[in-house]
Amino acid sequence: MTRRILWIGTAAYPLATVARVSITVIVPDVLGAVKRFLRFAGTVLGIALVLAALTSLAGSSHSAFGSSSGSSDSGSGWIVAVSLILVVFYFLVATLPVLLQRRLHALTIDTAGPPTALLAWKDPEHAYELQARITHAIENPQTEFQQFVSNVLVDLRHYQFGDNVNIYGGHGNTGVIK
DSSP, X not given: OOOEEEEETTEEEEGGGEEEEEEEEEEEOHHHHHHHHHHHHHHHHHXXXXXXXXXXXXXXXXXXXXXXXXXXXXXXXXXXXXXXXXXXXXXXXXXXXHHHOOXXXXXXXXXXXXXXXXXXXXXXXXXXXXXXXXXXXXXXXXXXXXXXXXXXXXXXXXXEOSOOOOOOSOSSOOOOOO
8 A cells, every 4th residue: 555645635646646746826816806896886887877867857857847856866866876785795795805815825736647736825835835745755755655635615716827818919719729
């Protein structure tokens, strides 16, 4: 029985198949979250202002026939108030969690085949410590190595991971064809 296995949750990675161990910093996508919030807020508030203006115009045309204009002002006020509540709710649910995220220090373990493991910590010391232990065990096959890492779920949609590539020119670019 071998003692040269890295356990990540229920997945076992024999050290003989580990091809690369590297550390990457995963940064929260703050700019993307702010852009999405501004787009949402602009859309909702723009629609609210148009509806409020239409409500005011409809109320002013009714006031010429003897209706009170107070009901139209309160109707447009409600439209603006509800839209502001929607914007604040969106900020609290979709934007604030991204703004409060810290950088993650990810240890990537690539094997000789397709599987890759990604472990992330908010404290970089844990990532560097595990990287050093795995590297030491690979360099010294006579030593026993057994490490268990518990699963932690991270929503990577809130983070910017890897390189950003901008392609200029061309039409219908869908990726690399081999």
